[in-house]
Amino acid sequence: MSNTATIWSTVPEKSSIGQRIRHAREASNLSSAQLARRLGVKTATVSGWESGRTEPRANRLTMLAGFLSVSPTWLLYGLGEAPADETFSSELAVLQASLKSVKDLHERTGQALVRLEEQIARLSPAKER
Incomplete structure (x- = not known):
């Protein structure tokens, strides 16, 4: 032993x-x-x-x-903590930036939909007269 x-x-x-x-x-x-x-x-x-x-x-x-x-x-x-893999960190940063862009686009699209619905609602009663 x-x-x-x-x-x-x-x-x-x-x-x-x-x-x-x-x-x-x-x-x-x-x-x-x-x-x-x-x-x-x-x-x-x-x-x-x-x-x-x-x-x-x-x-x-x-x-x-x-x-x-x-x-x-x-x-x-080789004892202790190795450095973080830069490739992983940079890929993660790119993905996080892409997610933020998509969320911003989603929010702007929602706002555009609301504006379109409001315009349609304003024009609809005028056509019915």
């Missing part, structure tokens, strides 16, 4: 640090060049991190975590 208890409250993700950097960058809706500019490194450096050829130093890792709104622990080990 083995003891599987650990100090971690969650199971680490099976992705690499490079994959997590890329995921967090994409979730932040940043290009490699934009992230590199913010960090003061070359785009090739960010590409190297994301491909797994190299890893960021501790000071860059802390900066990365801050810019990408994730914890350094998540970047290093």
